[in-house]
Amino acid sequence: MVFYFTSNVVSPPVKLFMGLDKYENEELIKWGFPEDVWFHVDNISSAHVYLRLQKGQTLDDVHHDVLIDACQLVKANSINGNKMNNIDIVYTMWENLKKTPSMDVGQVSFHNPKQVRKMRIEKRINEIVNRLNKTKVETHPDFRAEREARDAGERQDKKKIVREQKDREKEAEKKRLEDAELKSYASLHKTENMTTTNYDDNNDSDDFM
Incomplete structure (x- = not known):
């Protein structure tokens, strides 16, 4: 089961979305999207909260208020973190999550710690948490099917781009050949490439009888 929240x-x-438990988190870790941003309380057990970006967006494109919403949601869904003040929330892109066979269920590390960002949350803000909880929806998605559909769509987009590029290249080559043909035709009509004659067939003569 996955819980979805709307940040307006x-x-x-x-x-924003998160798994019901560590087993759901494991599925989210396995079948996440490259566009997903992962949030977690630093060094404390908590829910794994995700934000799905649009293709091409980066962490720098996430609005500050959305970050606050995600961090408050993570804090509120941490048994110990919810009781503490001045805690850090870490967040990074899904692709930076590292999972090894020796790790416990739901546990992750990072491929590149330098790509992990932190936000200090002073305290729980009930107004934000309550607003998000009012939008809460429970679903039972097929994580693998969603990821495979996403990847299939991306492959189709790439094929379309390749086709369009080939069409542009064909059109450019066609125009090049047409321009070359016009230039060749025009050269045939240049004055220096044309011949003339002054032969008068003895019709006009300057001889006098």
């Missing part, structure tokens, strides 16, 4: 602090609103 931006327009259009964005979705």
Whole structure:
């Protein structure tokens, strides 16, 4: 089961989501999207909260208020973190999550710690948490099917780009050949390439009888 929340602090609103437990988190880790941003309380057990970006977006594109919403949601869903003040929330892109066979269920590390960012949360803000909880929806998605559909769509997009590039190249080559043909035709009509004659067939003579 996955819980979805709507953050309406931006327009259009964005979705935040998290797994029911560590087993759901494991599925999210395995079948996440490259566009997903992962949030967790630093060094304390908590829910894994995700924000799905649009293709091409980066962490720098995430609105500050959306970050606050995600961090408050993580804090509120941490048994110990919810009781503490001045805690750090870490977040990074899904692709930076590292999972090895020796790790416990739901546990992750990072491929590159330098790509992990932190946000200090002073305290729980009930107004934010309550607003998000009012939008809470429970679903039972097929993580693998969603990821495979996403990848299939991306492959189709890439094929379309390749086709369009080939079409542009064909059109450019066609135009090049047409221009070359026109230039060749025009050269045939240049004065220096044309011949003339002054032969008068003895019709006009300057001789006098």
